[in-house]
Amino acid sequence: xxxxxxxIREEAKRLLDEKKVDVVIGYETGTLPxxxxxxxxxxxxxxxxxxxxxxxxxxxAIYVHSALSQHRESQKRVKPEDKTDKVVAVVARGCTSRxxxxxxxxxxxxxxxxxxIGIPCQGYIDKNKLEAGVDGLEVIAGSIxxxxxxxxxxxxxxxxxxxxxxxxxxxxCRFCNPVIHDFMAGEAIPAYESDDEFAVVDDFAALxxxxxxxxxxxxxxxxxxxxxxxxxxxxxxxxxxxxxxSQPEWxxxxxxxxxxQVFQIMRMxxxxxxxxxxxxxxxxxxxxxxxxxxxxxxDKDDLDLYGHRAGAELDKEAPLSTFRENDxxxxxxxxx
Amino acid sequence: MxxxxxxxxxxxxxxxxxxxxxxxxxxxxxxxxRLQYPPNVSLIxxxxxxxxxxxxxxxxxxxxxxxxxxSGCHPGECHYISGNLAARRKFAFLQxxxxxxxxxxxxxxxxxxxxxxxxxxxxxxxxxxxxxxxLGPATKLIKELDCV
Numbered sequence: 001x002x003x004x005x006x007x008i009r010e011e012a013k014r015l016l017d018e019k020k021v022d023v024v025i026g027y028e029t030g031t032l033p034x035x036x037x038x039x040x041x042x043x044x045x046x047x048x049x050x051x052x053x054x055x056x057x058x059x060x061a062i063y064v065h066s067a068l069s070q071h072r073e074s075q076k077r078v079k080p081e082d083k084t085d086k087v088v089a090v091v092a093r094g095c096t097s098r099x100x101x102x103x104x105x106x107x108x109x110x111x112x113x114x115x116x117i118g119i120p121c122q123g124y125i126d127k128n129k130l131e132a133g134v135d136g137l138e139v140i141a142g143s144i145x146x147x148x149x150x151x152x153x154x155x156x157x158x159x160x161x162x163x164x165x166x167x168x169x170x171x172x173c174r175f176c177n178p179v180i181h182d183f184m185a186g187e188a189i190p191a192y193e194s195d196d197e198f199a200v201v202d203d204f205a206a207l208x209x210x211x212x213x214x215x216x217x218x219x220x221x222x223x224x225x226x227x228x229x230x231x232x233x234x235x236x237x238x239x240x241x242x243x244x245x246s247q248p249e250w251x252x253x254x255x256x257x258x259x260x261q262v263f264q265i266m267r268m269x270x271x272x273x274x275x276x277x278x279x280x281x282x283x284x285x286x287x288x289x290x291x292x293x294x295x296x297x298x299d300k301d302d303l304d305l306y307g308h309r310a311g312a313e314l315d316k317e318a319p320l321s322t323f324r325e326n327d328x329x330x331x332x333x334x335x336x
Numbered sequence: 337m338x339x340x341x342x343x344x345x346x347x348x349x350x351x352x353x354x355x356x357x358x359x360x361x362x363x364x365x366x367x368x369x370r371l372q373y374p375p376n377v378s379l380i381x382x383x384x385x386x387x388x389x390x391x392x393x394x395x396x397x398x399x400x401x402x403x404x405x406x407s408g409c410h411p412g413e414c415h416y417i418s419g420n421l422a423a424r425r426k427f428a429f430l431q432x433x434x435x436x437x438x439x440x441x442x443x444x445x446x447x448x449x450x451x452x453x454x455x456x457x458x459x460x461x462x463x464x465x466x467x468x469x470x471l472g473p474a475t476k477l478i479k480e481l482d483c484v
Binding site for chain 1: 390391394395398411412418421422424425426427428429430431432433434435436437438439440445446447448456459460462463464476477478479480
């Protein structure tokens with residue numbers, strides 16, 4: 001057990017024993033090797049389920065949102081004297097804490113409804129990179145030993161270096177420490193200060209228009225609209241998503257490449273100034289659609305045009321919830 | 337529409353999403369002043385440019401129009417004080433993003449036309465029609481119903 005894991009368990013036990021929180025949301029060992037699953041701990045007997053390792057991938061903020069909003073719904077028809085509060089504790093790395101900041105900015109719940117167990121994070125293992133590292137074979141067993149990932153496949157044992165299989169978004173992360181926290185499980189660590197954070201965007205933008213479209217449409221053709229990306233995204237919490245609406249029917253229900261494209265364009269557009277680059281959508285995508293290349297563009301515009309980074313500061317307004325009189329206007333068409 | 341666009345007599349079809357208070361009144365003025373502008377544009381009147389969901393632009397392109405024009409009051413002149421300022425940020429993101437994924441920049445054009453600028457409205461429509469004509473018929477993002 002690593003020291004961070006130990007501290008998470010200690011803090012979770014204290015919070016539950018002192019009845020400070022109703023549930024602790026964290027990671028537990030998954031059913032497959034080198035995988036973890038989110039877990040919901042409500043009693044201190046179960047505290048040993050909590051783990052922390054580079055296989056902890058998901059952004060847990062979405063579960064904080066759903067736990068709190070479900071509780072609020074359940075309290076609607078309760079007599080005032082019987083109403084209860086719910087406090088959720090969450091194991092939060094940098095990106096999770098940024099998503100929590102977005103929720104707080106968007107008035108989804110109050111700061112006192114959530115207890116943040118902050119964790120310094122050096123990145124997680126990317127599913128696609130790991131798969132490439134073992135030539136697409138099924139991982140039968142795996143373990144992490146310091147900077148090495150020991151993997152066993154049907155063709156025998158191999159060892160990969162952790163940094164090699166760390167996800168791209170983690171390697172460019174500027175928020176290795178949580179931006180807000182109530183408790184830190186471990187010392188703050190320096191962030192990866194990538195110089196060309198937006199290289200992926202600049203390279204793509206330099207391609208000719210036709211090639212960009214060809215790439216975009218080919219990627220979106222892979223999409224089977226399982227909506228896993230939407231379901232996992234902490235910023236996608238609408239009660240009724242536009243894809244589920246039938247009046248008007250924004251996105252057709254059938255199998256059509258154009259509807260895939262429109263769905264992805266609009267889902268990504270909703271991420272303008274709200275995407276924390278946690279990589280959860282990429283991680284859950286069953287078809288391996290290259291979503292990050294497009295989401296990162298919105299990130300870049302957000303920073304270039306409005307000097308904003310999603311969820312980086314609690315008291316800085318999101319780009320689309322405010323405006324300035326002298327905003328960038330070069331794109332406005334003026335006739336000769 | 338797709339069969340029509342394949343013929344030689346192709347004419348660009350443009351949808352203009354305009355605000356009720358400035359651009360629509362500007363279009364009215366252009367009409368009253370007997371100004372000539374190409375008949376390729378269909379105006380859709382909305383309460384404010386801030387009311388224009390960026391999705392409208394994407395949906396219009398999906399339904400096969402060759403160009404979308406979005407126009408509202410000049411900054412500072414919004415009937416609802418700041419609708420167009422909020423809209424400006426959305427459209428900056430939208431145009432950059434659509435261009436980034438490979439849709440031509442001139443397929444979605446954003447401009448300001450006030451109620452007194454009937455002459456500017458006619459010029460905008462003329463120039464936008466020429467820009468879209470130069471691009472040719474839209475081919476991207478269109479929903480081909482026959483492939484279902």
